[in-house]
Amino acid sequence: MNRRKAFVVKAIEQPLSTLRNHHDVVGLTRQLFCSRLLDKRAPFHVAVHNFDGKLINRVPGEFHYTEPHAHDVWELDLVVPSSRNFLFQFEVDGEVRFIKTASTLLVPPGVEHRMEVVRGTGMMLCIVCSGSYARSLMNRFPNRSGKPRRR
Numbered sequence: 001m002n003r004r005k006a007f008v009v010k011a012i013e014q015p016l017s018t019l020r021n022h023h024d025v026v027g028l029t030r031q032l033f034c035s036r037l038l039d040k041r042a043p044f045h046v047a048v049h050n051f052d053g054k055l056i057n058r059v060p061g062e063f064h065y066t067e068p069h070a071h072d073v074w075e076l077d078l079v080v081p082s083s084r085n086f087l088f089q090f091e092v093d094g095e096v097r098f099i100k101t102a103s104t105l106l107v108p109p110g111v112e113h114r115m116e117v118v119r120g121t122g123m124m125l126c127i128v129c130s131g132s133y134a135r136s137l138m139n140r141f142p143n144r145s146g147k148p149r150r151r
């Protein structure tokens with residue numbers, strides 16, 4: 001394989017529920033842009049979550065479609081609001097924080113996290129620094145006390 005040769009990977013629609021620890025929800029569509037599932041040469045997992053504003057009955061601090069998990073590589077999440085009422089939340093090591101403006105969330109390897117839109121329209125671009133999302137998931141990762149635990 002010529003590692004210096006550029007290549008194109010065509011995106012597909014893929015339900016969120018195809019990922020472990022994630023569930024489908026009204027108001028969210030997902031496109032998988034890059035992954036070893038699409039091309040075995042892919043060095044990254046890249047997906048876009050589109051939020052159409054139809055998510056209802058959302059309470060800040062409550063999570064509905066992602067469960068805490070950790071990767072053995074970095075994860076970057078570019079949060080891109082497109083409405084004034086946009087609110088995005090993430091939980092890292094048990095602490096919930098909120099994003100209202102265009103931002104990048106950077107999650108180091110081994111850090112427990114989850115993130116969801118609360119309200120508004122926009123998108124999140126998720127980059128996991130591994131071609132295989134599934135293989136990047138850690139079965140055991142440190143909890144808030146620093147001790148490993150089993151999921």
Ligand SMILES: [Fe+2]
Pocket residue numbers: 069070071075113
């Ligand atoms: Fe993640």
